[in-house]
Amino acid sequence: MTPDLASQKQALRERLRFRRRHFVANLDPMGRLAAFRAVPDTLRKLLDASPVVGAYAPWGDEPDIRPLLLDGRRIALPHHADRTAAMTFRISDDGDALRKGPWGSPQPPESAEIAHPDIILCPLVGFDRHGGRLGQGGGHYDRFFAENPAVPRIGIGWSVQEVDTVPIEQTDILLDAVLTEQEYIITGDRL
Numbered sequence: 001m002t003p004d005l006a007s008q009k010q011a012l013r014e015r016l017r018f019r020r021r022h023f024v025a026n027l028d029p030m031g032r033l034a035a036f037r038a039v040p041d042t043l044r045k046l047l048d049a050s051p052v053v054g055a056y057a058p059w060g061d062e063p064d065i066r067p068l069l070l071d072g073r074r075i076a077l078p079h080h081a082d083r084t085a086a087m088t089f090r091i092s093d094d095g096d097a098l099r100k101g102p103w104g105s106p107q108p109p110e111s112a113e114i115a116h117p118d119i120i121l122c123p124l125v126g127f128d129r130h131g132g133r134l135g136q137g138g139g140h141y142d143r144f145f146a147e148n149p150a151v152p153r154i155g156i157g158w159s160v161q162e163v164d165t166v167p168i169e170q171t172d173i174l175l176d177a178v179l180t181e182q183e184y185i186i187t188g189d190r191l
């Protein structure tokens, strides 16, 4: 990646994290509870057809999508063995305690079963309507998507995380759709 593109992405990350922090801080508590509870029918069908759903444990201002998944589904969460290891997914059973991973985000214990999700619901810092996604800057989801290209990729974010165009480099892999608290946006032609 050119230094120019990297710094462009980093500047956008900082701007969008700031925007997200203020949006979430100003949400009324009822609004926050109600967000991401209703799932559009098309996404519900896709989830119903997916034996293992790759989700995430919310961190900071990220939307909490757990209520949306409480349907007896098998949920897998990202797991990092250490800072150099590739991101994998591990089954997280209800009530199993999560612990802090090497990057600070909560993750299942080492003993949890490795899983291969049939769909990925991924957090993001920024998105656009073409499927562009800006993440935390580790490239972990992009690497996972590159290795698992057939798995549908649904970004999850607050509406204020939308920008016209996310700066894209060769290794960035486009999302198939984005779910916000307001809209379900199909961004590709795979769904």
Ligand SMILES: Nc1nc2c(c(=O)[nH]1)N(C=O)[C@@H](CNc1ccc(C(=O)N[C@@H](CCC(=O)O)C(=O)O)cc1)CN2
Pocket (backbone or CB within 6 Å): 013, 056, 057, 058, 059, 062, 078, 079, 087, 103, 105, 106, 123, 124, 135, 136, 137, 138, 139, 140, 141
């Ligand atoms: N809830 C949640 N779980 C998640 C993620 C996430 O974004 N949200 N992750 C999403 O990937 C992974 C863990 N989080 C990570 C966050 C940052 C970096 C990272 O490499 N950051 C870069 C740049 C940081 C910066 O400058 O802002 C670094 O430290 O070099 C890696 C993993 C997996 N689990």
Ligand SMILES: Nc1ncnc2c1ncn2[C@@H]1O[C@H](COP(=O)(O)OP(=O)(O)OP(=O)(O)O)[C@@H](O)[C@H]1O
Pocket (backbone or CB within 6 Å): 001, 009, 133, 134, 135, 136, 137, 138, 139, 140, 141, 142, 143, 146, 169, 171, 172
């Ligand atoms: N498939 C890949 N193979 C090798 N390097 C990659 C791959 N995908 C991304 N990278 C590298 O990882 C670094 C971070 O990428 P990027 O800025 O796209 O992260 P991100 O999408 O914001 O983070 P994340 O996916 O973890 O949320 C970049 O240097 C990028 O070139």
